[in-house]
Amino acid sequence: QREQWMRNITRCQKDHLSTKLISDKLPVDFVFSFTCLVCDHLLSDPVQSPCGHLFCRGCIIKYNHVLGPHCPGCNLPCAADDLSPPAKAFLSALHSLPLLCPQGECGEQVRLDSFKAHCLDHELGRHQGSRQPAELDGYLLANKGG
Amino acid sequence: QREQWMRNITRCQKDHLSTKLISDKLPVDFVFSFTCLVCDHLLSDPVQSPCGHLFCRGCIIKYNHVLGPHCPGCNLPCAADDLSPPAKAFLSALHSLPLLCPQGECGEQVRLDSFKAHCLDHELGRHQGSRQPAELDGYLLANKGG
Ligand SMILES: [Zn+2]
Ligand SMILES: [Zn+2]
Ligand SMILES: [Zn+2]
Ligand SMILES: [Zn+2]
Ligand SMILES: [Zn+2]
Ligand SMILES: [Zn+2]
Ligand SMILES: [Zn+2]
Ligand SMILES: [Zn+2]
Known part of the structure; x- marks a missing residue:
């Protein structure tokens, strides 16, 4: 599986939280917007690419190192220098996300x-x-x- | 286009807001999670299907009337009786969304x-x-x- 293969690169299974902890009453696309596109966990220390996709900082660095400087979501160019912190409106929604x-x-x-x-x-x-x-x-x- | 055809059913062009008003610094998947799956506008009076997808209340009612009781996002069964209000954590993120x-x-x-x-x-x-x-x-x- 792609998922297992990717987690062998990131090795974050024990450090990140599963998105299954998010209340299952929340809309599916809303939950997806808080998911790391590399490891599929709940975003941890998220950074944003120029194309507007999100990853854990640790995950995109490891991904770029192994697979090159492009976005795992859409394949557009994305190097470590291109990453920026997400906007406050997003972070405040992330921080207030209800977990079970x-x-x-x-x-x-x-x-x-x-x-x-x-x-x-x-x-x-x-x-x-x-x-x-x-x-x-x-x-x-x-x-x-x- | 599917988009134009759908808006001839919903006729909401003048009543709903464009998602282009949302700050373009926000992550793309986060912006998508506030978009009506019927009309592609910013959600207006949103309701949630059992499969976890979101639509404007007016849009899904018109959609069901013309195309039958299934979800426009994933085609699972979805009738008017199945719709429920989205969870508070989602609504509070929607209401605080920054528009330009x-x-x-x-x-x-x-x-x-x-x-x-x-x-x-x-x-x-x-x-x-x-x-x-x-x-x-x-x-x-x-x-x-x-
Ligand atoms: Zn992870
Ligand atoms: Zn990750
Ligand atoms: Zn991308
Ligand atoms: Zn507890
Ligand atoms: Zn609309
Ligand atoms: Zn709509
Ligand atoms: Zn659905
Ligand atoms: Zn003004």
Whole structure:
């Protein structure tokens, strides 16, 4: 699969969040607009190409290194120097995106910009219920500067 | 063209806003997620199908009437009874979408939920500069309850 092949390049499986955490009531095209075109995860530290496509900063750098300076979405030229931060209106929609907490008994909807803190609280036993699902271990570790 | 043919069904050209008003610095997939899949305008009174696609309420009703109860985006079943209001996180991103005021000398970025009032102010001579471009006449008329 293209997806698996690409993730062998990016190796981000443990650091990025799945788009399946996004509330499944949100419109599909809206959810897609927050998805990295390289790794298919929820965008992490997003950057924008001149053609208007989005990727995690780490993903597009690795992609360009292996496959050359073009956009994974539309194949137009796209080198590291062409990348810019997305507009504030986009970032504020991203940061307020509601995620479903995957902790078994929790079920809370948490904004993306509060999600790490919420998950760490589970790990430290500050919420009801036990530890995080193992999938989140890498994500939380990265947050603790580990 | 499909686009022209569809707009002969919806007849919304004068009532809806062009997606070209959206700041062209925003990511293309993000802009697309605010576009009606029937008329290609900026969504007006959006409703969501069970498959997660979005349309102006008026557009999907006219579309279903002429072409039958299926989704214009993916062809899955979609009747008037299946439509629901989009989630709040989506609506708040839509309402805060920055539009570029098309009034010649203005050039301000205005949130979608302030846009009608801003344009009416131009028409009433409350801002610098003269009247609105003629394209907005129908849109403003609808707002005044005309
Ligand atoms: Zn990733
Ligand atoms: Zn990525
Ligand atoms: Zn592109
Ligand atoms: Zn939780
Ligand atoms: Zn329209
Ligand atoms: Zn429409
Ligand atoms: Zn659909
Ligand atoms: Zn203006």
